[in-house]
Amino acid sequence: MHKGLLVAAALWAGMASAALAEYPEKPVRIIVGYAAGGGTDLTARLVAEHLSRQLGQPVVIENRPGGGGVVGRQYVAASKPDGYTLLIDSSSFAGYPVFTASPLVDVQRDFEPLSLLNTNEVVLVADANSPFRNLAELAQYAKEHPGELNFASNGPGVTLLSLEAIKDRFDIDIVKVEYKSSSEAYVALLAGEVDLGIWNLSRIRNDVAAGKAIPVAVSGRIADDALKGIENASEVYGPGLVIASYNALYGPAGLPDEVESRLAEALQAIKAEPELQSQLAALDQEPVFSDAATLAERRDADIANWSAIAQKAGIAKQ
Template identity: 30%
Template sequence: MLLASAVAQAVAYPQKPVTLIVPFVAGGMTDVLARQLATSMQNATGQTVLVDNRPGAGGIIGTEKVAKAKPDGYTLLVTTTAHVVNPSITKQLPYDTAHDFAPVALLASTPAVLVVNPSIPARKLPELLAYARSAGSLSYGSSGTGGITHLSGALLASRTGAPLLHVPYKGTAAAVNDLLGGQIQASFVDALTAIKYIQAGKLNAVGVTTSRRAAVLPDVPTIAEQGVPGYETEIWIGFYAPANTPPEIVSQLNAMAKSAMNETRFKEMLQQQGTLPGQMSVPDFQRFVQKEIGKWGDIVKRSGIEPQ
C-alpha cells in the first residue's frame, strides 16, 4: 500500500503551473539553463513551467523566496555557485543554505574565462597584472557579490597582490554589456556566455580558471600556468527545491533535469561552448553541495574576504 501511494503521488505531480526562480537578470548562463529546463519540463508534463527572474543581493533575494515557499515542488530554484558561497561571505543570510533547501540536480558546469575589453593592451595574464599595477587598479565586473566570477577575481588578487577593483552586477549579461561598452575593463565570464564574444573579436581572452585548458579555447592558457600555481575555480549551476519537498518529487525533478540538460541538440550546444551537462543522482548532488559549501568557505578565508 505504501508503494502504491508513493507511485500515485509521483504520477500526480505536477497538477498546476511550476515556477523556476532565477535570482539573476535574464540573459546569463543560469537563465539559459533554466529556460531549457522549463521548456523540457513543460513538454514532458503538459503543465506550464515559468521562469521568474528575481535579481538582487548576489542572488539572495530570489533564493529567499524559494526557501520560504511551500515544499510541494511548485516553486523551485535554479542558481549559480554563489548559493554555496554566500554562507561564507554574508553575515546574516535570511535562510540556512545547508538546511532550508533540498538539492535536486547539477545542471551544468563550465570554466570561467578572464576576458578584457580590446582597448586594454594585454593578451596574457602577466601583461594584464602589469597593466593593473602601472594604472593603480583594474576594474573587473562579476555577476554579483559572492559568485564565482567575483571570487575568481578576489582569489587572483590575493595570490598576486594585483590591485583589482570588483564591480558587482545583477547578473552576467549586465556585466558583459558594460565590459563591451568599456565601462569596466575586465570580467570573469562563464565560457557558455564568453565564447561568442571571444570568437567575434569583441572581447579578448586572457586565461581560464580551471586547472586544465578548455577544449573550446585550446590556445588560451589557464591562470595557473601563467604564474599562479594552484589557482582553480569553476562555475556550476544547481537545481533546488525547498527543504522537506517529498523525496518522490525531488526524484522526478532530478530525472527531468538530467533529461533536459542532455537533450541531444542542447547537449551539443553546451559542449561546443565548453560546458558539461550534469549527470548526478540526487544523493550524489546532495553530497556535492555539502562539500562545495566547505570548499568555498576555505577559499574565502584564504582570500581574506571579510563577511559583510
C-alpha cells in the first residue's frame, strides 16, 4: 500500500477509535417489544432513567409491540451495531426458539448479550379451597386423584414449562386449561374454575393475604410477609422447577468493544444506586445487573433446559 494511504488509514482508525471512546454522543434508544405499562416496559423505563444520568445522554424507551416481542427483536437485530439502538426483553427472549418452528431472528446469533437486569420471582398458587400447602402434598393429592387437578395456562411460555417440569418431577397428571391472558387465568383461579397457576408476587399478594388464594411454592427467595414459611422450590428441588421470569439488555450483534465496556460501566454504576434498588423492589423485582458473559450463559442454559422440557412433554413448536 502507498505510504500516504497507510498514513491516512492509520489516521482514520485513530479517529474512529476516538469517536467510539466518546460514546454516546447522541440519544440512545431502548426498544421494548411489548406495550407500555407492562412489567418489562416499567423495568425498562426505570433502567433508562438511571442510564441516562450515567451516560450523559437521553435514553429513550420506544415500544414496538407485536408477536410476543418478535417485532421489537427484529427491529434491533436489523439495526446498526453502534450502541444507539438496544433491546430490553423478558425471559420469553430465550423461550422464543423453544416454542417457534420458524424463528424470524436467531436470539443466539443476532444479538449481543449485555446484562441480566433483574429477576422477578413467581409463585405457584392454588385456589382457596386447596387441601395442599407445598409441592409434596400437591404431588400426593394428584396421585390420589389422577386427572382431577387442572392448571391455568395462557399459552406457550415459562409458566407452561414450569407445569411440565412439575409433572415430570413428581410423575403426576395435571390438566392444562388455556386462557387468553394471565389476567383471565387469574380470575378463573379466584372463581374456583381452576386449581393451580403461576403468577408474579404483585398479582397475588393481596389475595393471598386475604385468604382468597393459597401459595404452594415460590421460585426463589422472596422477602414478603404474605409468603413467610412458603416452600422455596429452588432450595428444596433445585432450580428450574418453578421458573422465575427476568429482564435483560441486549444489543445487535457486532457491537464494538468500546461501546460494550461503556455500557457495562454505566450498568454497574446504577446497580449501586439505592433509588433504583428501591424502585425495582416496589415492582417486586430483584436487581442483578450482571456482566455480559453471565447473561450469555443464562440465555444458552435456558434454551437448552427449556428445549429439553418441551421436547419431553411433547410441546410442538408453532
